[in-house]
Amino acid sequence: MINQQMYSYKTGIPQIDMATGGFEAGTNLLLLAPALSYAEQFAYTLTRPQAGEYAIMLSTNERASEVTDQFKNIGADKHFIGVIDAITKSSTPAVSDTERFMFVTNPTDLTGIGIKFSHMIETIFEGTFSGQESGLFPPPIRFCVNSVSTLLMYRKLEVLYQFLHVMTAKLKKVEGFGIYVLNSEAFDERTISLLKQLMTIVIEIKVERTDNYFRVMGIPGVNADWHKFTITNGQVILGL
Amino acid sequence: MISTGMYGIDDMLGGGIPDGSRVIYSLDPGVDGQLFMISTLYEALEQKKSCLVIIPHTTVEAFLHDVEQLRGHRIRPEEHAIAFLDSVDRERIQRQAGKNGATMTAWQDRIKKVCAEKKIEVLFGYFDILYEDLGLEKCLSLLTPACYPSKSTVIVEHLNLDGDAFLDLPEIRRAFDLILAIKSSFRPLPHFNYFTILYTSWSTQLRRSVPFLVKKGHIVPYIPKIVVTGPPHSGKSRFVLNATALGVSVDRFGSEGPDITTAMDFGWLHWQDFDITLYGTPGQPRFDAMLPGVLKNAMGAVLLVDATDRDQLSRAKQIYKTVAKMHLPVVVAANKKDLTGVMGEDEIRKCIGIGKDVPVFLISALQKNDVRDVLESLVASITRFIY
Numbered sequence: 001m002i003n004q005q006m007y008s009y010k011t012g013i014p015q016i017d018m019a020t021g022g023f024e025a026g027t028n029l030l031l032l033a034p035a036l037s038y039a040e041q042f043a044y045t046l047t048r049p050q051a052g053e054y055a056i057m058l059s060t061n062e063r064a065s066e067v068t069d070q071f072k073n074i075g076a077d078k079h080f081i082g083v084i085d086a087i088t089k090s091s092t093p094a095v096s097d098t099e100r101f102m103f104v105t106n107p108t109d110l111t112g113i114g115i116k117f118s119h120m121i122e123t124i125f126e127g128t129f130s131g132q133e134s135g136l137f138p139p140p141i142r143f144c145v146n147s148v149s150t151l152l153m154y155r156k157l158e159v160l161y162q163f164l165h166v167m168t169a170k171l172k173k174v175e176g177f178g179i180y181v182l183n184s185e186a187f188d189e190r191t192i193s194l195l196k197q198l199m200t201i202v203i204e205i206k207v208e209r210t211d212n213y214f215r216v217m218g219i220p221g222v223n224a225d226w227h228k229f230t231i232t233n234g235q236v237i238l239g240l
Numbered sequence: 241m242i243s244t245g246m247y248g249i250d251d252m253l254g255g256g257i258p259d260g261s262r263v264i265y266s267l268d269p270g271v272d273g274q275l276f277m278i279s280t281l282y283e284a285l286e287q288k289k290s291c292l293v294i295i296p297h298t299t300v301e302a303f304l305h306d307v308e309q310l311r312g313h314r315i316r317p318e319e320h321a322i323a324f325l326d327s328v329d330r331e332r333i334q335r336q337a338g339k340n341g342a343t344m345t346a347w348q349d350r351i352k353k354v355c356a357e358k359k360i361e362v363l364f365g366y367f368d369i370l371y372e373d374l375g376l377e378k379c380l381s382l383l384t385p386a387c388y389p390s391k392s393t394v395i396v397e398h399l400n401l402d403g404d405a406f407l408d409l410p411e412i413r414r415a416f417d418l419i420l421a422i423k424s425s426f427r428p429l430p431h432f433n434y435f436t437i438l439y440t441s442w443s444t445q446l447r448r449s450v451p452f453l454v455k456k457g458h459i460v461p462y463i464p465k466i467v468v469t470g471p472p473h474s475g476k477s478r479f480v481l482n483a484t485a486l487g488v489s490v491d492r493f494g495s496e497g498p499d500i501t502t503a504m505d506f507g508w509l510h511w512q513d514f515d516i517t518l519y520g521t522p523g524q525p526r527f528d529a530m531l532p533g534v535l536k537n538a539m540g541a542v543l544l545v546d547a548t549d550r551d552q553l554s555r556a557k558q559i560y561k562t563v564a565k566m567h568l569p570v571v572v573a574a575n576k577k578d579l580t581g582v583m584g585e586d587e588i589r590k591c592i593g594i595g596k597d598v599p600v601f602l603i604s605a606l607q608k609n610d611v612r613d614v615l616e617s618l619v620a621s622i623t624r625f626i627y
Binding site for chain 1 (some may be wrong): 261267268269270271272296297298299302304305306309327366368369372397399401402413424
């Protein structure tokens with residue numbers, strides 16, 4: 001008998017996974033956080049591929065090699081990680097694409113970003129991405145945009161909204177899990193609420209004195225209380 | 241006339257792009273369509289045309305490297321009459337101009353200057369960033385002869401985030417002589433890319449949609465499935481084998497006579513710059529259950545009938561009913577015209593119940609030219625058909 005149940009993506013945060021059973025395939029999550037608040041580490045934790053999964057990171061802040069190192073540091077297998085690097089090509093124009101590392105000149109190039117994203121998804125679907133395919137179909141794919149804040153510095157909000165509308169819809173079609181990092185302090189309420197419209201779930205992070213807190217919004221039956229946390233080796237640890 | 245660099249598309253356009261035309265290649269986000277404009281650029285350079293390339297999203301060096309990756313060989317600016325305005329120029333213009341109106345004037349001045357100095361004949365540009373910077377009206381004004389010599393051809397690529405509504409805008413319809421939309425879909429196949437010629441000012445042809453593949457740096461129009469079906473012994477296997485460069489048939493010798501197809505015929509051909517795959521079905525009624533499945537996702541069908549066998553036409557009619565339900569372009573090939581007792585076209589139409597909109601060809605499947613005539617008609621129907 002064929003199991004028609006949709007795949008669910010574990011977050012690696014036991015409290016969320018126990019409450020939700022993992023996020024449903026097709027979920028798009030906005031990670032809303034101020035600067036210096038562990039937001040990036042939180043995003044890496046959410047994006048880290050579990051066994052049989054793939055991760056694609058659109059990086060506007062770090063080079064592909066740095067992204068891979070970050071994933072390796074939290075125990076992810078680099079063979080299942082793809083990076084669309086919007087940094088390196090501006091200083092090294094002759095850098096060439098590979099199956100797992102693709103480059104666009106800068107975050108302005110939404111055409112290039114969209115095409116590289118499609119290429120990676122296609123390669124994963126064709127089963128030639130890692131050379132160690134698990135055989136799950138559709139292949140579970142986590143996709144992280146780190147960060148939407150930088151994209152907004154290069155393109156107008158309306159344009160980026162339309163672009164992300166297409167990307168989030170594609171993620172739903174391929175039954176992936178999207179994570180979008182946005183600096184909550186750098187943009188006005190209108191920008192944030194417009195981008196929230198594209199999302200299924202919002203994880204908000206705040207910093208009080210030296211402590212970090214997160215809360216999850218958008219999951220029916222799960223309250224939006226703030227949880228104190230720290231991150232060690234890619235593990236989100238809840239404090240008292 | 242400038243070739244698009246994609247010969248199947250040139251044919252659809254009546255030979256290529258007439259000089260002085262304005263063309264928009266509209267890309268949906270994520271669709272692998274950058275080679276459309278790049279192919280046309282290579283072709284213009286090949287024809288020794290002097291070209292200006294406006295790339296506000298990237299630098300010249302990064303662009304040349306991207307193009308080399310896509311196409312397989314590098315454009316060497318020193319060997320061609322080619323000039324660029326790139327992201328560095330955009331930044332300079334924005335810094336100097338400040339306000340929107342001044343930005344447009346600055347772009348106009350830069351384009352005019354380069355066009356005059358380099359005697360530009362073809363202008364290539366990436367539209368969406370200028371559109372975002374200037375707005376539609378001002379951006380379109382950069383494409384008017386106020387900026388460049390009136391006989392120049394303009395080709396732009398646009399990342400279309402607004403969908404079909406953008407391409408239906410009266411300003412867009414007025415501004416361009418050719419509107420070609422490049423899209424992708426998850427149906428009928430995952431990662432299915434196709435283009436649609438929405439409008440040409442130089443012909444009155446209907447809009448056409450054709451799938452395409454990217455192969456070795458070229459756009460190849462692609463027909464992933466044509467089904468060849470019909471009653472037993474109508475000549476389907478012979479048709480597929482004679483149509484294709486590579487063809488196989490799964491036959492068996494049995495009580496129904498020699499060499500009856502019991503699984504599928506399969507063939508592949510590259511023809512008129514299209515990659516085409518043919519699937520032949522068995523004709524016995526016991527295989528009818530599989531016919532809708534085979535027809536699913538097909539782009540066209542050939543119904544083979546034996547033109548000398550009246551008794552077979554009721555079976556052909558049954559099969560035609562199944563095919564007609566799929567709303568596909570269909571061509572009827574009445575085979576065995578070289579034998580005696582061949583029925584006329586009208587009788588065949590009447591017995592099968594087909595109207596004048598379905599072409600009927602009297603053929604001999606032994607004659608490759610006859611087979612190709614049928615395919616030519618079907619391919620023409622497919623490229624005109626709105627899926």
